[in-house]
Amino acid sequence: LECVKLGQKLSNCIRKLTNYRRFAFAVAESNIPRLKQFLSVGLRNGASPHKLMNMLADALEGNAPAPNACPSTDSRAINITLMTYILSGRKLLYALSHANGLPSLRTLRNHMAFTRIMPTIGTISLSDILHNIQEVVLKPHTAAERTTLHGVNLMVDEVALEERAVHFRHNNSVGGLCWRHSPLINLVFSTYDSTLALVKSLKETSVHFAKEMTVVAASCFGESGTYPILALPTCKHVKAADSCTIYEVVMDAWRTCGAVAKVGRIRRWSTDGDMICRVSGYEAFLSQKLSSTGTSRVIHGTLAGMVGLNLWTGPEDVTLNFNVKHIFKRKSPF
Ligand SMILES: [Zn+2]
Incomplete structure (x- = not known):
């Protein structure tokens, strides 16, 4: 009888050792998502070691049901x-x-902190940009008690947009139409007839669904992070003059909201690399030579002696730059 009991004990010990070895190898060789969560839920439910091993095996094979308590927050x-x-x-x-x-x-x-920016509905509007600068740039700056002024780089680029209309409840308006041509129609759902007129304009293509979203973001030299301040639905019929309008309105908003005194002056515009942006960039920011008087006289004294250096700038000595992504795309053989 003693021999039988000893045999059973030895058998249990060997089984436990085998389980332990399987467990250790499984953990060592695999990256099991939410392992701790699996085990803690299993132990809380009073699962046996065998049950835990089975759960682990399921997790290894990727077909384990997720624990329904305490979802992982890693x-x-x-x-x-x-x-x-x-x-x-x-x-x-x-x-x-x-x-x-x-x-x-x-x-x-x-x-995480969600930042909500106001997309432009209809034509470009100073008030939308002012709202976005206040929410996205000034409030975080004030909350973080940042007082050091930096030069500011404004960047503009386009992102693809699904071509469809969107209803905005807060002002009962239709978004998703291009900013350049939407002033031709009434975007507010005021009457049944106004809605029909909107549909008719879309059918006649006098107004377009936006194909892209023109995004303008600010970044500070010496700081990481970018701050989107304009989201403007755009069609493919905009011209260089329209891009110049965007530059002017954004710079006007930056001055108006007091961001110059709280964040810093705009020093540079980085534009997209396509033809429209290149033309508008040259028109807007290669329009006047760096002055030897006024606020730019100090830097003029340093730069004027550099042979071959381009001293042409835009208003307030803002310089033109191109988005490095497009420079690499153009130069890359791939
Ligand atoms: Zn259009």
């Missing part, structure tokens, strides 16, 4: 949640949160 899970929310919206995030244990939208909001 940086990887937060990044996946953010990507899901941005690409597919809150409905898919809700579904994945329940099905796969992703953090919820509320958890995401607790882990």
Whole structure:
């Protein structure tokens, strides 16, 4: 009888050692997402070592159901949640949160600060840019108690946009139409007839769905990060003069809101590399030579002696630059 009991004990010990070895090898050789979460949920539910091993095996094969309690909030899970929310919206995030244990939208909001910028509806507007500078640039600067002034680089580029109209509830207007031609129609859903007139204009192509979003962002020399201050739906029929209008209105907004005194002066515009932007860039920022008087006299004394250096600038000595991405794209053999 003693021999039988000893045999059973030895058998249990060997099985436990085997489990331990399997567990150690599994953990050592694989990157199992949310391992700690799997184990803690299993232990909380009173799972046996065998059950835990089976859960681990399922996790290794990638077909484990996600624990439905305490979703993981590590940086990887937060990044996946953010990507899901941005690409597919809150409905898919809700579904994945329940099905796969992703953090919820509320958890995401607790882990990061969301910045909301006001997209332009209709033609370019000073008030929209003022609102965005206030929300995106000045408030974070004030909250972080940053007082050092920096030179500011304004960058402009386009991102592809899905061609469709969007209803904005806060002003009962239609967005998603190009800024250049939308002043021709009434964008507010005021009457049934005004809605029909909008549809008719779209059919007659006197007004267009925006194909791109022109985005202007500010960055400070010596600081990381960019601050988007303009989101302007654009069609493919804009001209260089329209781009010059964008430069002027944004610079006017920067001066008007007091950002020069709180953040710094605009020193440079970095534009896109396409033909329209190149023409508008040359017209706007190669219009006058660096002056030997006034605020630029100090730097003029240094730069004037450099043979071959381009001393042409725009208003307030703003210089022209091109987005490095487009320079590399143009020069790259690939
Ligand atoms: Zn248009």
